[in-house]
Amino acid sequence: MSVNEIVEGVWWVGALHPDRKLFDEIIPLPDGTSYNTYLVRGSRQTALIDTVDPAKTGELVANLKELGVDRLDFVVSNHAEQDHSGSIPKILELFPEARLVTNPTCKKMLMDLLHIEEDRFQTVKDGEEMDLGGKTLKFMLAPWVHWPETMFTFLVEDNILFSCDMFGSHFSQKALYSQDDDRTLDAAKRYYAEIMMPFRMWVKKHTATVKGLAPAMIAPSHGPVWKSPGIILDAYEAWTSDETKDEILVAYISMHNSTKLMADHLVQALKEKGQKVKIFNLVEADIGELAMALVDAKTLVLGSPTFLTGPHPLAGHVAGLVGMLKPKTRKIAVFGSYGWGGRMVEQLKADLGGLNAEILEPILVKGLPREADFKALDELADKLI
Numbered sequence: 001m002s003v004n005e006i007v008e009g010v011w012w013v014g015a016l017h018p019d020r021k022l023f024d025e026i027i028p029l030p031d032g033t034s035y036n037t038y039l040v041r042g043s044r045q046t047a048l049i050d051t052v053d054p055a056k057t058g059e060l061v062a063n064l065k066e067l068g069v070d071r072l073d074f075v076v077s078n079h080a081e082q083d084h085s086g087s088i089p090k091i092l093e094l095f096p097e098a099r100l101v102t103n104p105t106c107k108k109m110l111m112d113l114l115h116i117e118e119d120r121f122q123t124v125k126d127g128e129e130m131d132l133g134g135k136t137l138k139f140m141l142a143p144w145v146h147w148p149e150t151m152f153t154f155l156v157e158d159n160i161l162f163s164c165d166m167f168g169s170h171f172s173q174k175a176l177y178s179q180d181d182d183r184t185l186d187a188a189k190r191y192y193a194e195i196m197m198p199f200r201m202w203v204k205k206h207t208a209t210v211k212g213l214a215p216a217m218i219a220p221s222h223g224p225v226w227k228s229p230g231i232i233l234d235a236y237e238a239w240t241s242d243e244t245k246d247e248i249l250v251a252y253i254s255m256h257n258s259t260k261l262m263a264d265h266l267v268q269a270l271k272e273k274g275q276k277v278k279i280f281n282l283v284e285a286d287i288g289e290l291a292m293a294l295v296d297a298k299t300l301v302l303g304s305p306t307f308l309t310g311p312h313p314l315a316g317h318v319a320g321l322v323g324m325l326k327p328k329t330r331k332i333a334v335f336g337s338y339g340w341g342g343r344m345v346e347q348l349k350a351d352l353g354g355l356n357a358e359i360l361e362p363i364l365v366k367g368l369p370r371e372a373d374f375k376a377l378d379e380l381a382d383k384l385i
């Protein structure tokens with residue numbers, strides 16, 4: 001995909017990155033990603049909305065050349081993170097007449113992150129409009145749809161919302177528009193879980209605002225453009241709601257089989273009682289899949305052996321991620337094993353710190369579990385259900 005016309009005077013000019021494997025050097029990208037940049041041409045002026053990751057600057061420049069863009073009046077920055085802002089310095093160098101349009105918070109961040117000179121900026125307020133000549137850009141502050149400076153840009157005449165990270169997905173597909181299939185929605189859910197979930201209450205508020213706006217299209221800065229925005233808006237409404245699904249996630253790791261025996265017994269007990277359970281062995285689990293499951297699940301059970309004096313590092317890593325992602329999980333239980341001592345449970349609880357969930361009494365076993373330990377796991381299953 002090089003350039004792609006969305007409606008008359010509006011083009012996608014971004015870059016696909018299908019072979020990128022990690023985001024932030026931690027988030028797995030099974031479908032790669034894309035950086036969406038949009039060009040809006042009015043009768044008088046032309047604006048670029050966001051840019052691309054620095055690794056893809058050449059593609060963005062080539063796309064502008066393909067469209068014959070020899071003048072840019074404005075570069076709009078909806079979000080200062082470098083996967084969208086990283087090519088701004090090059091674009092400003094190539095188009096010295098262009099003004100960099102953003103809100104004051106984003107301006108400060110761009111100056112700090114990319115050393116952009118202050119005299120290139122034109123700051124805008126919430127609700128301010130800019131008429132390019134039959135194409136009016138309206139700027140809407142939308143903090144915490146990833147960072148504190150994020151904003152939307154709404155193209156009034158065409159009823160298109162450029163939503164930066166919100167409603168996005170790490171999904172590198174050649175087609176411009178979202179397909180009406182599970183894979184597309186799964187990619188969006190994975191993205192929501194990893195990027196948006198920590199800011200759920202903000203995202204919920206912005207979802208309601210966008211629903212009220214009733215855009216004809218939503219054009220995020222990653223992944224496909226939503227031509228039927230109802231699909232992603234309804235999904236966001238469900239994901240950000242306070243409702244949980246009756247699902248229990250059991251995430252565990254085992255070194256010498258004790259914790260695995262406990263996990264297997266607990267899962268079996270839950271299943272026998274008709275409970276829906278999702279199991280993640282942390283040795284091989286895709287943390288994106290786990291994050292997706294956390295969007296809806298009411299309960300998380302974490303199992304770990306004691307590694308030296310604390311949890312196994314993979315269990316600690318997952319607990320730390322869960323604490324940062326802040327899912328709406330209502331209940332958490334911890335189980336595991338030890339050989340000679342340690343503070344595994346205390347450390348896991350500290351890692352989970354930010355969660356507003358009830359933490360049940362842990363079950364800790366010295367060495368291999370005994371009959372009484374299996375009975376305790378049966379009782380835990382009852383409590384969890």
Ligand code: FEO
Nearest residue numbers: 079081083146165
């Ligand atoms: Fe896609 Fe928060 O950057």
